[in-house]
Amino acid sequence: MVDGIYTLANDVVYNQLVALLNSIEVNVGSSLPVCVIAYDDRADRVRAEIATRKNVTLLEDPALLTRWEDFSSEVWATHPTALKTWERQEISGVYRLGMHRRFCAFDPDALFERFIYLDADTLVMNSLDNIFSSLDHHDFIVYDFQYKSPRHAYNLQSSRLQEIFPEPRIKSEIFCAGMYASKRGIFDQNQRNWLISQLQADEAEVLCMSAPDQSVLNYMVMRSQIPVHNLALNLPKNQITGNAVTSNHFIANNNILYDKDSQLTYLHYIGLSSKLFNQICDGENVDFPYRDIFLHYRYLHESEKRPHFKGKPKLYNAPPSLTKRVMKKLGLAR
Template sequence: MNGICTLANDRVFDQLVALLNSIEVNIGRDTPVCIYPFDDKLDRIRAEIQNRPNVSIYDDQDSIRAWDGFMQRIAPERLDQKLRLYGAHRRFCAFDAPFDRFIYMDADTLAISPMNHIFELLNEHDWAVYDFQFLDPSKIYNLDAPKLYEVFSKERIDREIFCSGFYAAKRGLFDRHQRETMIAQLVAGDREILYGGAGEQPVLNYMVMKSGIKSCNLAQLLPFGQSTGCSVTSNHFEEKDHVLYDRGQRLTYIHYIGVKPQRMEEVCRSGMGHFPYRDLFLHYRFLHEPEKRPVLKEAPKPTFVQKVLTKLRRA
């Protein structure tokens, strides 16, 4: 069975609702969706999905504990492991259940197209992504680590790295034996090559590259001019009928990367604030509650003192 996976807690409630509604509209109302719990703060989410029979919350505690333990064991020794452990890695539970093949989407993404073309990539590959993270490997690996190019060639690093916010994969890719092998390699020195500021993302890249599974990136497979962007940092996308286009090509998904949950929550609550493609997000967030959609307001202009303080903070 195919399905969509995501990771959430009540802090990203607004993003999750928008994502679920975008899946309903652009992929299909009956598409199975599994939410992996970032933590135990899920009251609003549980209430929301009572009327969404296609959506479930993952509750295999043995699987969750196993992946918690995996992350604890590979945490750098210089860090308190309890501080190091946070819930973003629980997306890895998708390798255990419930779908045979799945697409993982961060809660701060929107589905813009049907995903058939992504699932089709899994006919020939074990892992598929669609992003341009390979242009900036510094957010995946420590490029100054002496051991980096002993573990992976520069050619592989320049081509194979990916963003962990969107990928397609198969159940059972990383079994217990593979995890133990990777833990041993990381503890023996490989963890020195991981970029330290991006949580589970460098770990997931390492797992995919180290395992040798067959992977691909649609951004590299498509002919020139046929691939699209996926990030809100691109300001040239055109919106038509609540769908985004990149120079005439329909996006597969849009990732609101860098937009903090607090900002989205404030816009949803009061209409104050701005971020790229805000109206598109609000359309999907309030798709079934149009009467609750906020009236957008312009933020008050900062005073001279506020401008000075902002410059000082940036400095």
């Protein structure tokens, strides 16, 4: 049985990808294979980085990528307003279609029989053995608290939503698409065709246009009646930790984060733009939560290149100055 980790990246998130790969190397090991799915064709730096790592490969198979892009395009073609709305926003085709490439991991011809998917803006903080062992008993595993905010998975204004997914399922099965574990082949061609047929039968309106790939994945899993095993709801209470950068109470010890006395499995820099990570790697003194943890893993093998900041850092979410607010009001600044 071949286990492995998938992520999704291009050169835009190169710095985050390096940090993720280094965190896997340190906290999981270098024997577990990792496959980077190409988000798009901008991958020159990614290819060069992967060439230096024996356990990392790049998925660029046009046939495999096209198969799942076509499926995702079929999904959104069933939506009553999505394509027209995105077109008015000057978006060609499906919004963030490259994000849907993560579905390649489910393909019957995919590399790993069992896998953990991690967004590139993630750092692994602990062994992943417990997640892989859980796949002995479950087909789909997550570890997050997205169920508390279902609006990032579905259109809550849809009158069909609770007909398709009763409220108890909405409150317990919704998950974040930034980390999940599953198995190849669980969405074969027949199942994909069936899902499209249900969406065509007026179910597509439940999808969330602002988080398209996350919404589609939630629909695929829940509509297929695949039980979602969320560790945040199933682990003993004293072992459950947070995992989002929005939690400000984590304690760092030797470049590992702890929630009270429990070691995090992963840290997800969710909601932070890749521009922030590129800015600090270029030496700009912008501060955001757990910045030093990121810098440690990013420059694990290139300590001489780690930026040295001077002066007081600028908060990433600091309100604009009065001068900038005035200039923006006058149309002289963005």
